[in-house]
Amino acid sequence: MELRDIEIFLVLAEELHFSRTAERLHVSAARVSQAIKKQERAIGGDLFVRDTRNVRLTPLGERLHRDLRAGYQLIEDGIQGAKAGARDAEAGLTVGVIGPQAHDLIPVTTAFRARHAECGLTFREVGFIEPLAPLRAGEVDLQTYWFHSDDEGLREMIASEPDLTFGPVVITEPKVLMTAAAHPLAQRVSVSMEDLGDYALVGFEGLDSVPDYWVRIHSPSHTPGGRPIPRGHTFGNWEETMATVAASRSVCLVSAEAIRYYPRRPGISFVPLHDAPRGRWGLIWRTDRETPMARAYVQVAQDIGPRHFDLN
Structure with a gap:
């Protein structure tokens, strides 16, 4: 019939x-x-x-x-x-990434393309200064985002962004201190978060477009022992940050991806932080704009699990 x-x-x-x-x-x-x-x-x-x-x-x-x-x-x-x-x-999928993270997501992307060869997949860089603007404007379908290192802090982030869905962690890595090559800390094997009390820290202060919890994570105001951390320049992008650090005694907290992708930048050194919590990057998307292809990419990321990077 x-x-x-x-x-x-x-x-x-x-x-x-x-x-x-x-x-x-x-x-x-x-x-x-x-x-x-x-x-x-x-x-x-x-x-x-x-x-x-x-x-x-x-x-x-x-x-x-x-x-x-x-x-x-x-x-x-x-x-x-x-x-x-x-x-x-046919509509495709656009993934926002901060810095060079498209390279770190290669295992997820490769598996996604194998499962959904018909989907056009593109990446777009998302800046530190307005990390959520492209997502909320609908310019990307989902993106990588810095997750707090502990679950209590992550819950605060989620509560601060009620229109967003926080998905799986995709990358974990140590934090390091970026300094000028001639900086006194550059010759150390490692440094402590307590050492930040002696040097100006480059950060996001005064930028309304950067969430408060990002400022507290990347540019803390006090050391773990309670000493105030001096303020350095507010930066606008990654190139400005490296130029500022290379030309001054200011330092900057960064993810270890900086060592992987900028190991030979003239005038710059990266020093391990032996007591800083590992950083976590995850996927987020607008809850009201969740697409089938975005769900499929997230599912692949969940199936594969987070990619763990170390300094060695």
């Missing part, structure tokens, strides 16, 4: 009228009659009683209607789901 003939039977079972069925399906009444007769011959029994006044299902027809209706709906749902998936894939 062909799918079109099944559709004709189901619609006629609802309409109980050959002409209305034909109009609804945009076929001729003769095509409807032909399809029903074909089905009755194949089954070996009448499906409808036809007389001059009305059309009604026979007991055999009622049973067939019950059995076919659920199966046909599953087929329709599957077809519509496939069409929606094709539209979503």
Whole structure:
């Protein structure tokens, strides 16, 4: 029995009228009659009683209607789901990343492309100064974002951004201290967070576009022992930050990715922080703009798990 003939039977079972069925399906009444007769011959029994006044299902027809209706709906749902998936894939997926993190996400991206080869995947860099602006403007579908190192701090972040969904952690790595190559700390094997009390720390102070919790994480006001940390320049982007650090005695807390991607920057050194908590990067997206392809990318990230980097 062909799918079109099944559709004709189901619609006629609802309409109980050959002409209305034909109009609804945009076929001729003769095509409807032909399809029903074909089905009755194949089954070996009448499906409808036809007389001059009305059309009604026979007991055999009622049973067939019950059995076919659920199966046909599953087929329709599957077809519509496939069409929606094709539209979503054609629309593509844009992932926002901070700095060079597209390279760190290669395992997730490779697996995603293997599962969803039809989806056009692109990356867009997101700046530190306005880290959520592209996401909220709809310019990216999801993005990497700095997650607090402990769960209590992460809960505060989530509460501060009620319109966003915080997904899986994708990267963990140590924090390091970026200094000028000639800085007194640059020759140390490692330094402590307590050492920050003796040097000006470059940060985000005064920038309304940077969330307060980011300022506290990346530019703390006090050492763990309670000493105030002097303030250095407020920076606007990564290049400005490195230039400021290289030309002064200011220092800056950064992720260890800086060592992986900027190891030979003239005038810059990176010193391990032996008592700083590991940093975590995760995926976030606007809750009201969650797309199937974004969900698929997040699912791949969950399946693979976070990528852990160390200094060695």
